[in-house]
Amino acid sequence: xxxxxxxxxxxxxxxxxxxxxxxxxxxxxxxxxxxxxxxxxxxxxxxxxxxxxxxxxxxxxxxxxxxxxxxxxxxxxxxxxxxxxxxxxxxxxxxxxxxxxxxxxxxxxxxxxxxxxxxxxxxxxxxxxxxxxxxxxxxxxxxxxxxxxxxxxxxxxxxxxxxxxxxxxxxxxxxxxxxxxxxxxxxxxxxxxxxxxxxxxxxxxxxxxxxxxxxxxxxxxxxxxxxxxxxxxxxxxxxxxxxxxxxxxxxxxxxxxxxxx
Numbered sequence: 001x002x003x004x005x006x007x008x009x010x011x012x013x014x015x016x017x018x019x020x021x022x023x024x025x026x027x028x029x030x031x032x033x034x035x036x037x038x039x040x041x042x043x044x045x046x047x048x049x050x051x052x053x054x055x056x057x058x059x060x061x062x063x064x065x066x067x068x069x070x071x072x073x074x075x076x077x078x079x080x081x082x083x084x085x086x087x088x089x090x091x092x093x094x095x096x097x098x099x100x101x102x103x104x105x106x107x108x109x110x111x112x113x114x115x116x117x118x119x120x121x122x123x124x125x126x127x128x129x130x131x132x133x134x135x136x137x138x139x140x141x142x143x144x145x146x147x148x149x150x151x152x153x154x155x156x157x158x159x160x161x162x163x164x165x166x167x168x169x170x171x172x173x174x175x176x177x178x179x180x181x182x183x184x185x186x187x188x189x190x191x192x193x194x195x196x197x198x199x200x201x202x203x204x205x206x207x208x209x210x211x212x213x214x215x216x217x218x219x220x221x222x223x224x225x226x227x228x229x230x231x232x233x234x235x236x237x238x239x240x241x242x243x244x245x246x247x248x249x250x251x252x253x254x255x256x257x258x259x260x261x
Contacts (some may be wrong), residue, residue, distance in 0.1 A: 003188070003235065007095050016098070017143040020090050022100055024139030025117035025130035030099070033122065041101050043091055043127040044111035045170065046071045048082035048193075052111060055174040061213045064208065071114040072135045080203045084216055085170065089181020090199075093192050096185055103186055108178060110168045114190070115157070132157050176217040184224060190235040190243040191227060197247035198223040211255055223250045 009016045018024050022043050030038065040178075049068045067076060074082070081087035085108075089106060114245040119129040124224050132138050133155065141150060172179060177199075184195035198220045205211045211219070227247070232239045 003097075015146075017174060018094075018098060019117055019143040020091065020094070021134075021136060021139045022118040023094060024142055026099060026120055028130045028142065029118070029120045032129075033120070038099065038101065038120060039105070039121050039123045039125070041095055041099065041106045042119040042121065042127075043088055043095065043106065043108050043116050044116050044167075045088045045108055046083060046114045046116070046155050047112055047170075048085060049079070050083055050174070051110060053153070055171065055248065058174070058210065059214055063209060066206075066213060070112070076207055077203050080206060080216075081199070083213075084177045085175035086177035086181065086199050086216075086220075088170075089178045090196065092178075092181055103182055108170050110170050111165070113162065113165055115162050115165055118155040151183065177220065180217060180220055180224065187228070188233065190230075190232040190239055191224065193235070193240045193243045194227045194247040195220065195224055197244040198251050201248045201251040205251070206253055208257040209253045213256070219251055219254055222254050223247055226250060 006016075008014070018027050026041055026043075036252055046069070049066050049070065050061065051070070053061075067079050069079050069082055072079075072082070078087060081090070088108050092103065092108065095101060095106050096103060114134040116129045116131050119127050121127050135154070137152075137154065141152070170178060181195060184191045199216075202211065202216045203217045205219075206213060227243070230243075232243070235243070
């Protein structure tokens, strides 16, 4: 929906305030940065339930395994997205539209502690970060109170208690959904809508134990590939809704053929 909504936001000079923790972190870091000062966005990812599990073991993981997020307490769907890192891929697309960064300027880094919620790199290589305990109340409060800062009696961040903050590059073999999201974002048009709808449908199938964990990226990729010839470069709302409905039905069709085969 971003290609449709963003022009209206600009036309009417509306404040579009992010409430997700990563985009809130980027938004907070950008306060006071002059136009053209942003060089790169670094989205941090916890790595989800399987961040320390070898990719060779993922074929046998269960729904219960995938729902065991090490840091955040979230809904079932977003927890699965965290396990596949599709959540981060979708956040890349969101960051592209929210902050005007090219896809080559948006990177993902695994940060197991979830203390740094995202970072920005400026043109002079200075890096700014927003830190806090894994708690969604803070980004929600900032979105509601912006530009003010409201005092809370919440537990403040203690860096000594937080301990070591570590980072590593995402394993693309373990998390193929990231590259699917980058590809859909670069394709533009109605492709991101197809990616999102296909992901929602396959995650529902996985949660219902109708497909395996590794089927999630495989089915999404098949559906996105089938949409390439029908991708609308400047989609209307009707085009996006039609692409959404088509992708969901296509997932069901492709998954049923795979089961029969």
